[in-house]
Amino acid sequence: GxxxxxxxxxxxFLVPENIYIVATMNTADRSIALLDAALRRRFGxxxxxxxxxxxxxxxxxxxxxxKWLKELNASIVxxxxxxxxxxxxxxxxxxxxxxxxISNAKFKVIIKEDIIPLLEEYCYGDYVLMSKILGxxxxxxxxxxxxxxxxxxxxISDLVTALLAPYPLIREDIEIDEDDEDEEEDLASNDKxxxxxxxxxxxDIQVGDK
Numbered sequence: 001g002x003x004x005x006x007x008x009x010x011x012x013f014l015v016p017e018n019i020y021i022v023a024t025m026n027t028a029d030r031s032i033a034l035l036d037a038a039l040r041r042r043f044g045x046x047x048x049x050x051x052x053x054x055x056x057x058x059x060x061x062x063x064x065x066x067k068w069l070k071e072l073n074a075s076i077v078x079x080x081x082x083x084x085x086x087x088x089x090x091x092x093x094x095x096x097x098x099x100x101x102i103s104n105a106k107f108k109v110i111i112k113e114d115i116i117p118l119l120e121e122y123c124y125g126d127y128v129l130m131s132k133i134l135g136x137x138x139x140x141x142x143x144x145x146x147x148x149x150x151x152x153x154x155x156i157s158d159l160v161t162a163l164l165a166p167y168p169l170i171r172e173d174i175e176i177d178e179d180d181e182d183e184e185e186d187l188a189s190n191d192k193x194x195x196x197x198x199x200x201x202x203x204d205i206q207v208g209d210k
Contacts, residue, residue: 050091058100060107061160062171065094071167075133080122087122089115104156111159112151137162 055066077084123129131139150159
C-alpha cells in the first residue's frame, strides 16, 4: 500500500494492499447530497435495489410478499415523484436470518411498526397521498389516521384484504393440503357411518320392545 502522513497527528498511515473498505450509503437522504457527490468522485459505487426474488414463496393469506412489495414500490415511485426511486422499500425489511419471513405475527408487526411509519415520513403526513400508495382500506383519509383495528386481531385476513385492495390481480389462491382434505373426508365418512349405526341400533331396540 501507499504510505501517507496524517494531517493532524503527523503520524504515518498505511492501508495494506489486501484490505478492501466496503461501506453502505443511503442515497434517499438528500441532506447529504454534496457529500454524496464528493464520495462518488472518489469511490466506486454498486447500486443495490430491492431483490423481490428473495421473497418468493412467502405468501400470507393469498398475499405473495415479493409481488406485493414490487407493486408497492411502483406506487411509491409513481406517487412521490423525483425522489421516489430512491425511496423504494428494500426486501431486507421482510427478511430474518437471511430468509423471507413466514410468520403472520411478524408480517403484521413489520407493516404496523416499520412500513406505515416510513410511508408517513415519505408523505409528510399527507393522508391522501398515503391512501394512494397503501389504499383506503389501510388509511382513513377523513379522520387522517391508520385503521389500527386491522392490527388488533391475530387473524390477518382483513389486513391482507386491505393491503391487496390496490393490487387485486396479484392475489394468489390459498392451497389446501391434500392430506388435510383426505382427513376431512375420512372424518365425514366416519361421522356418517356412526350415524347409520346409531339409527340401526335404535330400530333393533324398537323391534325388541314390540
